[in-house]
Amino acid sequence: MTDDLALDIQDLHVSFPTRAGLVRAVDGVSLSLVRGKTTCVVGESGSGKSVTARAILQIIDPPGRITGGRILLRREGEPELDVATLGPRSRAIRELRGHDIAMIFQEPMSSLSPVHRIGDQIGEAVRLHLGVSRREARSRAAELLAQVEIPDPRNAIDRYTFEFSGGMRQRAMIAMALACNPSILIADEPTTALDVTTQAEILDLLRRLQDARGMTMMFITHDMGVVAEIAHDVVVMERGQVRERGPVHTLFADPRDAYTRMLLGNVTKLESPSAIRLARPSRPIGPPVLSLRDVEMRFGGRKGLFRRGGAEVRAVDGISLDVRAGETLGVVGESGSGKTTLGRCILRVLDPTGGAIDYRRRDGSVIDLVNAENDALRAARREIRMVFQDPFASLNPRMTVAQIVGEPLLVNGLARGAVLQGKVASLLERVGIDPNSAERYPHAFSGGQRQRIGIARALALSPRVIVADEPTSALDVSIRARTLDLLLELQDELDLALILISHDISVIRYMCDRVAVMHRGRVVETGETIQVCDDPQHAYTKALLSAVPRPDPTARRMHLRHRYTSA
Template sequence: MTSDTILKVEDLRTYFKTRTGVFKAVDGVSFELKRGKTLCVVGESGSGKSVTARSILQIVDKPGRIEGGSIVLTRQDGSTVDLARLDPRGKQIREVRGREIAMIFQEPMSSLSPVHRIGEQIGEALRIHFGMPKKQRRERVLELLKQVEIPRPEQAIDRYTFEFSGGMRQRVMIAMALACNPSVLIADEPTTALDVTTQAEILDLIKKLQQSHGMAVIFITHDMGVVAEIADEVLVMYRGHVKEHGSVEDVFHAPKDDYTKRLIGSVVRLENKADIRLTRAPIPADAAPLLQVSNMSLTFPSGLKAVNDISLSVRPGETLGIVGESGSGKTTMGRCLLRIYDPEAGNINYLRPDGSIIDLRTASTSQLREIRREVRMIFQDPVGSLSPRKTVAQIIAEPLKLAGMRGKELDERVAELMEQVGLEPAWRERYPHAFSGGQRQRIGIARAIAVKPRLIVADEATSALDVSLRSQILDLMMKLQDELGLSYIFISHDMSVIRYMCDRVAVMYRGQIVEAGNTDQVVNNPAHDYTRALLSAIPHPDPRDRRLHHRVRYVANPVSANG
């Protein structure tokens, strides 16, 4: 039935004219969106899925332009309009934006203005489209805040974005999009920047609101697991083209295209332990620990106990996973180990190569300087942690230079390191911006292993990467572990990543370790409710078995959390 179709995109072409030529971000994309249904557009970064979404509202960033094709919107009353023909600055397209088609974005922090109260930002669309007076607007905004389940709406309405957590900000975005009761909601990676548990909640919320409002949703994501959980229809994109289009059932269980198969494969891979780890001989349980942390605590000046009486140990050649949602203190804990923060109590006993044991908590500055060559860090953000003004070779050479290496020896070592992490040594003179996210993270890894460390603290090293790249980077890290005899402390909010690579895992919640043990045991037989909640929030890449909706939620019991 054609009356069911609310949005029909045909042969859409959006090009970016640059100095070096025309970049065809979207090249001949066609699809239909049915009333009340969810269409997932999936692909890696750079596949053109975001540009497709933005083309619909004609909000593509300069110098992007719709070169051809049609985007036909069918209104409630049966009239149609081709959005692709409208002037991007004109009144007609503005009347569609926010009123008939609303959009939510990936980064809820930067997508909201930091200096305007959230009530004002949510109510704005009401003022623009309906000229609603202030008092009525406020009532409607309160109602919206209730719908998106923001606690204490009366206070929240006058707050600023930075006073909210990431998940709450995304709820504000959703409230904003819902303000005028749109018939189409476009969600551009709305959960990518969020924790797994928060992601599950936001997905739930969107589903619930979709049903109550009868909206059609275009959901853009790179995560096949999310697609399996929410989609009715799937559109797989690669480099501006549609690779596959069909029902979620067909795409997952009878994929025709190789690229689709690869995408699904990369998620399914993370469902299990890595092959490379299944075949490895177990690490002797009685091996002397490389790092033994006991009763470490850190209280911030605000009085927050960020790290509360934590004990853990890492054996040589082992990977210890630290898992928990944001705010659980896992990053702070990792930084304490390198003395970026100074813990106020406990021991951090580190086994030196010569067999002596040193307490890092009380180590002197000169001792720390030496030890920081042996214990290194990999960061989450592969963009922010590499200086944009240095070439790759300079970045990788930096720790080596500090260690006194010079000249030809240095050049050779840099080339060797680049090969080791799977980068062409010929790219050595390039700057970080010339590399993709995955390659940048490889540069970060090369820098970390440059001085032959013994322990690497990896803080959310794969969180900023597409799922398809995640397993590649993890495989690389494990390969290096076996080659160099490294130990890892792998900090992540994502249980699937932990399950894939870690030997043992410690689950952190509000500064404490609530559960620790062998990964298999913790994953298959979790003892703590919080662990169960984390596990059940992982999207399951099978549309026949949607689990997210039945997931376990963990509500902290204040008594047990303190005890």
């Protein structure tokens, strides 16, 4: 059995000395990679899965370091080597990196240098480890780009990363990792930053490359759906420790650890509509609060003597939708489909270049947000609020929670002093944050708590419409359902109209009454969520739905998915 192991980690400890004491990021982890197979390491943020992977290459960010344990590398025809004993700057470890063990990372944009050409970055590893000439490295780079299915590789090697789409960048990254035929590939959340359809393609590609090369793969992810799709073996990690490990079928069919069960439970929970929504009595459908007609948002395209003309982009290209009070409308689509731009048009952060957005006020009067100015616009904006994607970047780190939540009330002159404090306290209570912590700063809160603070801020002005732009995509799965439930509860309480923008079809299914599927600035399909999810009509919707990995290793279907190629 041990002969099949390409890598054997035994009782690994990695610590980060901090001012508050030693943080044990990896605390006695043992796991092994079977030769030629895919081992998925799954866990939420802070589980130590990335640090474990980086320990193998000794590229842990300082001040972290390996404080114990062994990392045994078993290459064919060579003696066993304990990587943990090598110095992080030693020649020996440098020869392993990129040569025997290669790594790909989560964010393909920032993980590649923006000022060096793709071919140069790929060829670098080849020249470094195989000692070939610049010209040979160049043709090898082109060859590799062809292997990862990048069109026109001869041309692509002289391009820069920002000229590539996200999926292409990740392909280039994979090409770079494969440059020296490594026996082990470590993939650290390689598809997390990608759209589901692109994710499906990358997973497909990785699997094919692995089969062709007999490569051993360590795949780090937080997504149980991805695990089910590609893993042979699974290691579940939490807080620096291994909770459970085993073959994928056993683990999914009979999870023994409570944490594994929780992870799986959260995923399956998002597979069906929320219990809160199902428990609702059917409500009378009122007139639409918001009514969009042929909304258009174009960027660029102006030309002049002193202005650079560029191609015109139609981010939103004639969209008509109705949103009713108390309903949740989902807007789903890939990045670049214009869903975020649409949300910004509704808030009038952007000025739409065409169409009308009729907003029905409380007193029944209707104003067109596209042409509204000054007081009318300000009044409408008070009632249409936003919840942002990134709970870290959307809260000012220099303001206390009380200031953040109270700011809308203060700048609109609606409350001050003790009244303001009272309102802030009740808002925080409503979203489940202890009002006694209102004087603390955002960094003292977890991601999920911060998103609750963001929701409290959106609620401050008693809005009637909330636009939530990917409110859960930066959160761990275990917190996702809870945050969405909170929004649903608030909706019941306040009769809110919610517009939920998301690329994640499971979030849409969980939350939304109706859904609009966007593709390239247009709505290709709308309807009741259940109907669209179960019986999609448009080819693009089918492709989108079939690309979502399901947490069921017995029904792998990614290779059977629909592909949509639009003109």
